[in-house]
Amino acid sequence: MSKTRIVLIGPMPPPNGGVSTHLSRLLKRSQSEKDLQLSVIDLRRFRVHRTSDSSQNPFTLIRTFLLADVFHFHLSRNLKLWLIKIARSFGKKIIYTHHNSRNLKDPVTLMTMRISHQVILVRPLQDALPEDIQNRIHVIPAYLPSSTKSTIPSELKERIGDRKIIFAHCYQKKGETLLVDGKDLYGFDIILDAFEIMHRDKFPPGYILILADPADGMKEMYKERIDELVKNYNMSVIYWNKELDFSAALDHCALVIRATRSDGDAVSIREALQAGVPVIASNCVERPHGVISFVSGDSFSLSSALAKHFESPGNRIFSQTDYAPQIFRIYRSLSNTVEK
Secondary structure, three states, X not given: OOOEEEEEEOOOOOOOOHHHHHHXXXXXXXXXXXXXEEEEEEXXXXXXXXXXXXXXXXXHHHHXXXXXXXXXXXXXXXXXXXXXXXXXXXXOEEEEEEOOOOOOOOHHHXXXXXXXXXXXXXXXXXXXXXXXHHOOEEEOOOOOOOOXXXXXXXXXXXXXXXXXXXXXXXXXEOXXXXXXXXXXXXXXXXXXXXXXXXXHOOOOOOEEEEEEOOOOOOHHHHHHHHHHHHXXXXXXXXXXXXXXXXXXXXXXXXXXXXXXXXXXXXXXXXXXXXXXXXXEEEOOOOOOOOOEXXXXXXXXXXXXXXXXXXXXXXXXXXXXXXXXXXXXXXXXXXXXXXXX
């Protein structure tokens, strides 16, 4: 059987962020699709990942590009437009996934969508786009269930001990903090402010806050603030700036906080809900059923949500849809227009 060759352009772990996790899982899932052959080009490392191996051989990268039938772009940088133009000049079919809620009016993003054959949004934002783009849009959340299980580092496990984990994480770039209106996109400042408010009212004992920043992008920004809270309120805080698999951390979590000021469809939220771990998240976007919401950017609202949760904590599984089949259907729809 002739296979359609799909090349994903975007990041692969490490670190484990929403997009890199999505691509990694999509590549693994493709092994069971007999008519599709997937690979990933990670431009940060100039590495080609296939289901069986990976390579930094430049000839392998060039060959992968030339033999591709369909390119699926997962880039936020403006570089995406130029790469798509090059791919189209070679007659390739193009899919573009927009993973966040920002930059929808950006000229580069709009042009990227216009010259792509299919566009995937992780949230229903198509009404905010021009009519000439809307007829090629699919709304498909980025969540795919994990097919593997890993464990947290022994160093972290020892530091946690027998305490219950309240977990929050970010996916910054090294040395580059992502901002919304001049404030931390991931809302670590909101979380720390809310915990200070909670401690004034005798925060429940036996818990530890873990702020995970595997790209080590914000440690210096928050170090002084965390030290102050630990000293003044005897808070238990771990700022984890090493690699960490979120699905492994979930096994130890009592609560996940997503305090973002802007968002797409957070893979971590759906994964936590599927695992039965309660989630408190900002209402900057609509959230999946089961999420406890608070007013975006409001530390008092978050502290109230935390207090209410701790009055009657409990776990409940909210099953999540596996969206891989929908993505594979789009690949097949384009493969029908590819000459073999």
